[in-house]
Amino acid sequence: MIDARLQKIYERSYGSLKNSLEPKVEKTGNYAANINDWAKALQPYNKDLAGRIDEKREVGFANVERLGLPRYKHRTILLTEFLKNRGEYFREMESEKFFVSLEPLNHGLGRIGKAGLNRKEVIELIFAFIAPENQDQYKVLLNQFFDNIFGGTIVVDKNGNPFFEFIRGNQTGVGKGNVDIEFRVWRDNFTKNFKYSFEDEIIREIAHMAIMSVPHSGEGREMIFLTGYYELVIARKDKSSRPQVFFLDYRDNVKFTIEDLEKVELS
Structure with missing residues (x-):
């Protein structure tokens, strides 16, 4: 009985909204559907709600900092700058693993991200998904990561x-x-x-x-x-x-x- 009623609450939550839209969502970049994709799928059904959902990932990061909540150490750097001085930025994180999000500077390019990568894997991810001629079109959100x-x-x-x-x-x-x-x-x-x-x-x-x-x-x-x-x-x-x-x-x-x-x- 408890589980059924808890599920009733959960069905009103954000996770359920995404579940209901999943068949309509187009994947962008190397992510499973993210918040902006859910907003796009919702547009034909509720433009007002879609507009309120469609916020950049940095908004959430900034809110965490604004409230002073405990969070991973992080930096946002232009991809070209990161590749030039990657050793310095990796050391700054003070962790052996990282969460990296490659964010396009302009609409139309896919967002790429993954958690739990070591230094070598971060670089491999970048070169696997971003051609050298497009590197100036991205910035890197580099975060600490602990299992x-x-x-x-x-x-x-x-x-x-x-x-x-x-x-x-x-x-x-x-x-x-x-x-x-x-x-x-x-x-x-x-x-x-x-x-x-x-x-x-x-x-x-x-x-x-x-x-x-x-x-x-x-x-x-x-x-x-x-x-x-x-x-x-x-x-x-x-x-x-x-x-x-x-x-x-x-x-x-x-x-x-x-x-x-x-x-x-x-x-």
């Missing part, structure tokens, strides 16, 4: 109630809405206590840490979280370090919020 323990999304409704879905491993599948969710956390409508779809106490502690990393005010039943859509991962910088939360994206547009959770009984 993900968990990845997921948190949607906070307009009343400040969080709904957290996550899986083991990378966050990508949750954001695309094409994986089965392993873990869910929400707040009880009456007590405002957190409720869990799983029993593991260690994972509950990690999930609670992630939710409490979202900006919030008040205490106990009066605690209110900042409305919006968050993408995040939980990772260790090395084998001896404790798990940490890293936010990948934050959007505060209305299309990322879900209907008030208190309208759906979860108990």
Whole structure:
């Protein structure tokens, strides 16, 4: 019963919107469908919503920084500059692996990206997909990357109630809405206590840490979280370090919020 009602909520969320549009989406570049592709597919059905969804990836990155949320170290560099001084930029990240996103400067060219690459693989990705004569048409979003323990999304409704879905491993599948969710956390409508779809106490502690990393005010039943859509991962910088939360994206547009959770009984 709980799973069915949770699914009812999830069907109102961003992931479900993307699922419903998936047959209509054209892939661009070396990504599975991204947020801008979903906007394009939605245009014939709801131009207003499509316009609000169609934001550049940098918007989410900038929002994370604006809120002071913990995130991967990163740099944005023109591709030609990166290739000239790649050793310097790699060292600046202070990680052995990287997430790289190759963003076109102009419309019409595909976006290319992949996570978990070493230095050699980053360069191979660039030369595999971007011809030398087109290198001046791209910029590089270079990010630290640490192997993900968990990845997921948190949607906070307009009343400040969080709904957290996550899986083991990378966050990508949750954001695309094409994986089965392993873990869910929400707040009880009456007590405002957190409720869990799983029993593991260690994972509950990690999930609670992630939710409490979202900006919030008040205490106990009066605690209110900042409305919006968050993408995040939980990772260790090395084998001896404790798990940490890293936010990948934050959007505060209305299309990322879900209907008030208190309208759906979860108990």
